[in-house]
Amino acid sequence: MAATFLVIGLGRFGTSLALKLMDSGSEVMVIDNDEEAVNHIAPHVTQAKIGDCMDEEVLRSLDPSSFDFCFVCISDNFQSSLEITSLLKEMGAPMVVSKADKDLHARLLLKIGADEVVFPERDMAARTAMRFSVNGALEYIELAPGYAIFELDVPDHWAGQTLIDLDIRKRWNVNVIGRKEDGAILPIDAGFHFKADTHILVAGRPDDVSKMTK
Helix, strand or coil: CCCEEEEEEEHHHHHHHHHHHHHHCCEEEEEEHHHHHHHHHHHHHHHHEEEECCCHHHHHCCCCCHEEEEEEECCCCHHHHHHHHHHHHHCCCCEEEEEECCCHHHHHHCCCCEEECCHHHHHHHHHHHHHHCCCCEEEEEEEEECEEEEEEECHHHHCCCHHHHHHHHHCCCCEEEEEECCCCCCCCCCCCCCCCCCEEEEEECHHHHHHHCE
């Protein structure tokens, strides 16, 4: 059964989030008091409503407890974000994730009931910095502080060589965990011969991956 999401606020983050959730096969309801924003996204989500969630009756009519996740994506009015987060928990929402721009805002949101807080702009800045600081990085997923998975273009001098030839784990303390072809992730064995256009997935410390690609 598909996960269900309620997205409150259709700024840039809320809109992008709702569309990505739909792409993953989820059921998504969105709500905003901006009629134009709601009408624009309505054909692309499960359900779209015009309304002000600062109005307790409007929020209650959405039945927050019926959604697996509720996202509060309001960025231009922190007081509204606080109140809506608190109301969602009072109404039985099982998981409330709220957007924050400052550490102080995050602490307050957590204190009044948010289960998690996200920093979209900060996270995107970190991802962008990491991608461009590691030569050939196409994608980056942080698994834990100081440890990540990277999708990389194979360095040119790897062409025709194998994992055994390159001895990657011993030389750079980096694990090659797969390769990517036509959007699919495939296994890779020690005897696989790299080609110039091979995309690989590696896991390791960012500084070790950076040394390897240089």
